[in-house]
Amino acid sequence: MSGLRFVDVCAGAGGLASGLEQAGFDPVLLLDNKAVACETLRLNRPSWNVLEMDLLDFVPDEHPKTYDVDLLSAGPPRVRSSATAARTETEREQRLLEAAILLTHSIQPRALLVENVPGLVSAPEFESLRSFIREELEHLGYRLRWFVLNAADFGVPQDRKQGVLVALKERYSDLFRPPLPTVEKHMSVGEALHRSMAARGWLGAEAWASQALSVAPTLVGGSDNRGGADLGPTGTKKAWARMGVNGGALADEVPGPDLDISSALIKLTDAQAALLQGFPPEWRFAGRKTARYRQIGHASPPPVGAALGRAVSAALEAGSRGPQPGYTGLS
Incomplete structure (x- = not known):
């Protein structure tokens, strides 16, 4: 129609x-x-x-x-x-x-x-x-x-x-x-973000993606009256940690080649959060990092x-x- x-x-x-x-x-x-x-x-x-x-x-x-x-x-x-x-x-x-x-x-x-x-x-x-x-x-x-x-x-x-x-x-x-x-199998965080994690040459991207086998917890944008961007409350942060993600803050860019391959927890960027929401990679968000993440989470x-x-x-x-x-x- x-x-x-x-x-x-x-x-x-x-x-x-x-x-x-x-x-x-x-x-x-x-x-x-x-x-x-x-x-x-x-x-x-x-x-x-x-x-x-x-x-x-x-x-x-x-x-x-x-x-x-x-x-x-x-x-x-x-x-x-x-x-x-x-x-x-x-x-x-x-x-x-x-x-x-x-x-x-x-x-x-x-x-x-x-x-x-x-x-x-x-x-x-x-x-x-x-x-x-x-x-x-x-x-x-x-x-x-x-x-x-x-x-x-x-x-x-x-x-x-x-x-x-x-x-x-x-x-x-x-x-x-x-x-x-529309899908028979849920896409994992590792599948969704492997390419972006490796974009700047981080050698640990493959190993990180291979253990991030679950779907992401629900992203929350938080309140406009609250502080900086993070990935959710305490319980949610624990779920992120099990996938090798630091849910307490966002990164300005994806890991580079100098990051230790054995780094325990990786911070996500707001662009990666947008991928976890199903936005196409070309969709852009206005504002500073926290404002961008809140738009994505909401x-x-x-x-x-x-x-x-x-x-x-x-x-x-x-x-x-x-x-x-x-x-x-x-x-």
């Missing part, structure tokens, strides 16, 4: 948008409130219409091209329960998710795609949020599908589970199928976005061929 158009809010560094682009979608508008993320989007796709604005301040009436698109996609900040986060942080995360849902009233896309934490799909602490979402979308004639995907099943060398909501207008809803895994892996985009596209294409069995004519 050609000519599919989408609006992407809370676009970040473009992980979801670039995946949807691979699936044949063209963006009408990409919105994010962080200047460095918008710079990244423009750096990679100068032709994209990128708007630097908080979603809570966005007025679709001022951007009429956003109306009646095929897909509204959103990757808002991960919602957290009040038991694990400060109240003000939790409230803002929930407000952004709710704002993304409420955009369907004015934009009226044929499909909505929201990516967030796995717990949003079924965890009891998020039942009130799910109830809000159901009421808003079913009232508009959408039917909801909730499911969890692991990025490792789509060729991303990372154990990264994502909670996904796909809502489609009724004529398309029964035609949607969540994407199936991103949705492009291969997952591509798989979701293809699944949505297939449903929209099938539904556009004419009324389906069981279709009532409501939309």
